[in-house]
Amino acid sequence: MDNRENIIKKIKEVPAFPTNSFHILNKINEPEAHVLDIAREIEKDPVLTANILKLSNSAYFAGPKAISTLREAVVLLGINRIQQLIIASAIFPLALKPLRGYDLPSGELIRHLIGTAIACELLGKELKQEIPSHTFTVGLLHDIGKIVLGTFIEIDAEPIIKKAYEEKISFERAEREILGIDHSEVGALLMKEWHFPDNLVEPVLYHHDPDNAPQEHRLVTDYVHIASNLCLECGIGSGIDGLNYSNNANSVDRLNLDMRVIETVLSKLIWEINSFMKQIN
Amino acid sequence: MLVTVNISDMKVSKEPEDILVTYSLGSCVGVALYDPLQKIGGLIHCMLPLSKVDPERAREVPFMFVDTGLPILLQTLLNMGADKKRIVARVAGGAVLLDDNGMFRIGERNYIVVRKLLWKNNLLIAAEDIGGTLARTMYFHVDDGKILIRSAGKEYELK
Numbered sequence: 001m002d003n004r005e006n007i008i009k010k011i012k013e014v015p016a017f018p019t020n021s022f023h024i025l026n027k028i029n030e031p032e033a034h035v036l037d038i039a040r041e042i043e044k045d046p047v048l049t050a051n052i053l054k055l056s057n058s059a060y061f062a063g064p065k066a067i068s069t070l071r072e073a074v075v076l077l078g079i080n081r082i083q084q085l086i087i088a089s090a091i092f093p094l095a096l097k098p099l100r101g102y103d104l105p106s107g108e109l110i111r112h113l114i115g116t117a118i119a120c121e122l123l124g125k126e127l128k129q130e131i132p133s134h135t136f137t138v139g140l141l142h143d144i145g146k147i148v149l150g151t152f153i154e155i156d157a158e159p160i161i162k163k164a165y166e167e168k169i170s171f172e173r174a175e176r177e178i179l180g181i182d183h184s185e186v187g188a189l190l191m192k193e194w195h196f197p198d199n200l201v202e203p204v205l206y207h208h209d210p211d212n213a214p215q216e217h218r219l220v221t222d223y224v225h226i227a228s229n230l231c232l233e234c235g236i237g238s239g240i241d242g243l244n245y246s247n248n249a250n251s252v253d254r255l256n257l258d259m260r261v262i263e264t265v266l267s268k269l270i271w272e273i274n275s276f277m278k279q280i281n
Numbered sequence: 282m283l284v285t286v287n288i289s290d291m292k293v294s295k296e297p298e299d300i301l302v303t304y305s306l307g308s309c310v311g312v313a314l315y316d317p318l319q320k321i322g323g324l325i326h327c328m329l330p331l332s333k334v335d336p337e338r339a340r341e342v343p344f345m346f347v348d349t350g351l352p353i354l355l356q357t358l359l360n361m362g363a364d365k366k367r368i369v370a371r372v373a374g375g376a377v378l379l380d381d382n383g384m385f386r387i388g389e390r391n392y393i394v395v396r397k398l399l400w401k402n403n404l405l406i407a408a409e410d411i412g413g414t415l416a417r418t419m420y421f422h423v424d425d426g427k428i429l430i431r432s433a434g435k436e437y438e439l440k
Contacts, residue, residue: 103434170379233387234328235305238416240433243307243378252383259385263334270288
């Protein structure tokens with residue numbers, strides 16, 4: 001049976017976050033860390049190095065310039081980007097599998113995760129607002145609970161969407177009513193299991209309920225909430241759950257969104273996602 | 282042959298064995314025009330209603346917007362030999378979030394602009410599957426103009 005307790009037990013069986021990547025992320029957060037030391041540390045891990053180089057060379061990050069060494073990547077993109085790419089390279093192999101329960105083909109969840117991360121930055125640019133660099137990372141992680149529910153537990157989402165549809169309630173509320181837990185909480189629990197910091201865990205937990213996010217995490221939560229909905233609007237990562245989510249009016253007010261901003265971001269988003277995906281495939 | 286119509290894209294065909302497909306329409310709208318006698322058809326996948334939000338991009342990618350994409354689809358079919366009097370339209374997509382709250386009802390506005398433009402051109406909507414909260418994939422069979430919709434794991438003909 002899929003119920004809250006069983007699901008929480010299963011979260012502990014999900015593979016650990018790669019130890020070496022975790023070690024490097026911690027090193028990056030040490031105040032006295034030197035970027036070239038970090039580059040050297042990453043270079044010891046050939047798979048991670050290859051992944052970071054591949055992702056660095058997407059037009060979204062690097063523009064037309066080709067990046068061929070890890071040092072160049074660190075110097076040109078900055079340490080914040082490298083941090084984001086380390087997380088991306090750990091998450092993508094998990095997110096690559098088709099999520100049968102959610103009717104998402106292989107790779108579609110990655111498109112949604114990277115799309116949400118990019119949409120956060122596009123929104124920030126249009127709103128002329130400096131957003132914290134971990135907003136992008138939260139975008140990459142926000143639906144990680146769907147991986148747990150969709151591939152490790154292989155829930156059957158059919159009764160969930162049926163309930164959501166018949167009762168006109170949001171998909172994540174129907175998840176809670178049927179499974180006793182929703183994908184936001186599953187994701188947050190997994191990230192706690194992985195010893196991720198609160199500034200990543202809290203926005204993931206509240207990404208469908210930004211009003212209840214702790215004040216210090218609300219800005220990031222608002223961005224990810226809107227960005228994820230924008231992706232669903234253009235069909236990116238909308239599986240069986242479709243657009244069966246609410247958009248929070250208070251997030252719209254807090255971020256001061258208007259129609260021009262929304263439509264401008266949408267008009268740019270697809271291109272950025274496609275150029276990024278080309279780099280992965 | 283399965284011919285994919287990407288987001289902000291158009292494909293036209295008069296090959297009877299072709300199926301034009303566009304995946305995962307959310308608030309985007311898919312418009313299929315078809316001349317049943319000549320068996321000429323085309324499909325667009327538009328994201329936004331009006332090009333005024335970014336006229337420069339509209340020149341580059343006219344099929345992103347309904348108001349620039351739909352006239353080109355119609356003209357392209359006419360140039361291929363379709364007769365305007367026979368052309369019928371089938372429309373799908375235009376979904377909205379459960380509570381749109383400030384997303385400016387993009388799906389609904391996409392559909393309104395489609396209707397307006399079709400009406401202006403005296404084109405009939407033969408069938409449509411619009412709105413709601415589900416994403417849709419549209420398969421357009423060029424040999425008989427039939428459209429299959431796949432949505433939330435179910436498949437049905439657009440009638």
